[in-house]
Amino acid sequence: MADTILYDYWRSSASYRLRIALNLAAIPYRAVPVDLVKGEHRAPEHLARNPQGLVPVLDIDGLQLTQSLAILDYLDQTRNLGLVPADPAERARVQALAQAIAIDIHPVCNLKVARHATELSGGAEGMPGDWMRHFIRPGLQAFEVMLGGFEQSPYCCGDTPGLADICLMPQIYNARRWEVDISDMPRLLSVETACNANPAFAAAHPDRHAPAG
Amino acid sequence: MADTILYDYWRSSASYRLRIALNLAAIPYRAVPVDLVKGEHRAPEHLARNPQGLVPVLDIDGLQLTQSLAILDYLDQTRNLGLVPADPAERARVQALAQAIAIDIHPVCNLKVARHATELSGGAEGMPGDWMRHFIRPGLQAFEVMLGGFEQSPYCCGDTPGLADICLMPQIYNARRWEVDISDMPRLLSVETACNANPAFAAAHPDRHAPAG
Numbered sequence: 001m002a003d004t005i006l007y008d009y010w011r012s013s014a015s016y017r018l019r020i021a022l023n024l025a026a027i028p029y030r031a032v033p034v035d036l037v038k039g040e041h042r043a044p045e046h047l048a049r050n051p052q053g054l055v056p057v058l059d060i061d062g063l064q065l066t067q068s069l070a071i072l073d074y075l076d077q078t079r080n081l082g083l084v085p086a087d088p089a090e091r092a093r094v095q096a097l098a099q100a101i102a103i104d105i106h107p108v109c110n111l112k113v114a115r116h117a118t119e120l121s122g123g124a125e126g127m128p129g130d131w132m133r134h135f136i137r138p139g140l141q142a143f144e145v146m147l148g149g150f151e152q153s154p155y156c157c158g159d160t161p162g163l164a165d166i167c168l169m170p171q172i173y174n175a176r177r178w179e180v181d182i183s184d185m186p187r188l189l190s191v192e193t194a195c196n197a198n199p200a201f202a203a204a205h206p207d208r209h210a211p212a213g
Numbered sequence: 214m215a216d217t218i219l220y221d222y223w224r225s226s227a228s229y230r231l232r233i234a235l236n237l238a239a240i241p242y243r244a245v246p247v248d249l250v251k252g253e254h255r256a257p258e259h260l261a262r263n264p265q266g267l268v269p270v271l272d273i274d275g276l277q278l279t280q281s282l283a284i285l286d287y288l289d290q291t292r293n294l295g296l297v298p299a300d301p302a303e304r305a306r307v308q309a310l311a312q313a314i315a316i317d318i319h320p321v322c323n324l325k326v327a328r329h330a331t332e333l334s335g336g337a338e339g340m341p342g343d344w345m346r347h348f349i350r351p352g353l354q355a356f357e358v359m360l361g362g363f364e365q366s367p368y369c370c371g372d373t374p375g376l377a378d379i380c381l382m383p384q385i386y387n388a389r390r391w392e393v394d395i396s397d398m399p400r401l402l403s404v405e406t407a408c409n410a411n412p413a414f415a416a417a418h419p420d421r422h423a424p425a426g
Contacts, residue, residue: 017416033365040333049360051354051355051359052313052317052355052359054317061302063302063305065305065306065309066309067305067308067309067312067313069307069312069316070304070305070306070308070312071305073301073304073305073308074301074302074304077301077304078301082389087239087288088286088287088290088291089276091283091286091287091290092276092278092280092283092284092286092287093278093283094281095280095282095286096280096283097278099280099282099283100224100265100280101319102316102318103315103316104216104265104267105281107316107317107321108320108323108326111322113348115322115345116330116344117329117330117333120330120333120334120337120340120344121334121335122334122335124333125272127333131329131333134329135326142266145264146264146265155292179346182421207307212317
């Protein structure tokens with residue numbers, strides 16, 4: 001039925017973002033897992049899809065697209081999802097909020113980056129978790145302060161889910177995975193509650209996409 | 214004269230991007246240096262501007278904006294710079310190209326990240342340069358392959374400078390600073406030559422903004 005194919009990995013934050021957006025847009029898609037742990041992203045087959053060897057890749061509308069933020073922008077433009085405000089000033093503020101996670105936390109905590117740091121540390125005890133915690137907690141603390149500039153009613157920036165929510169939820173998943181304390185971040189936790197109650201977010205959760213067995 | 218203030222640091226890639234864009238838009242601005250080496254970004258004064266404690270911050274049109282990509286989008290929208298194509302599919306491809314640098318190379322090679330990795334390595338010889346080289350060269354190799362999908366005539370994606378060029382030039386500056394070999398990347402080098410010949414890029418170069426002495 002669906003011509004739309006998402007090449008993803010269940011635990012990849014960027015894949016998780018696209019699952020949320022595809023659900024919000026009610027676009028049926030077929031998921032093709034690319035197992036990062038088995039190194040499938042470095043296979044010639046996947047490098048032909050994305051020279052960066054990363055997930056996600058989205059086949060949609062006869063296009064093959066990479067980079068989750070670019071794809072979110074494409075879905076927003078072609079499916080009118082309202083992920084960012086139309087007014088340029090508001091739009092810049094919302095994008096900055098989302099980018100505080102998507103640029104300053106997520107890439108630094110990419111598995112490949114954390115693994116290289118672990119190797120350099122001589123496989124120190126507590127790694128790679130210590131690496132994750134070192135960057136995730138202060139990053140989310142700054143995000144919590146930035147959220148203060150918006151009204152959570154109940155999503156990050158208003159009454160409909162947007163770009164910031166889509167970037168936040170996968171980062172919260174990772175925060176919990178690596179036992180980062182976020183109990184002192186009430187704005188963030190209230191957004192989490194709202195997103196958890198939204199079926200588009202719930203159906204995109206990694207636990208629903210983990211390989212069997 | 215100018216109400217526009219750029220809080221920047223001469224060697225910050227994200228600041229360098231905004232200097233290029235402000236020059237392309239012919240917006241006069243006053244630069245206020247925030248010395249990252251002296252820790253001025255962690256001062257309450259700067260945290261009030263940006264809870265993330267990062268540069269750049271741009272005061273413009275009565276707004277105080279953070280995150281270079283969000284600000285580039287704002288300038289593009291309000292000053293019609295044509296930094297990305299209007300067609301959603303082309304726009305997604307160009308954004309993905311720029312993000313291959315702005316998301317997957319630059320944040321990982323942020324000074325604070327490289328310093329933490331250096332510390333974890335016990336101050337290993339060759340650090341932080343080895344960290345930089347480990348991520349910059351493969352990142353730019355993927356970018357070189359991706360550039361193959363566009364015509365460099367003479368800029369990354371056509372005959373006017375755009376988002377990809379603005380992200381590429383600061384990354385090339387960093388590649389040279391950390392002695393990354395890019396001699397086998399002809400597309401990238403041809404774009405570099407074109408950008409170097411453009412006064413908006415030349416005037417934004419870190420060497421023109423280094424502190425005196």
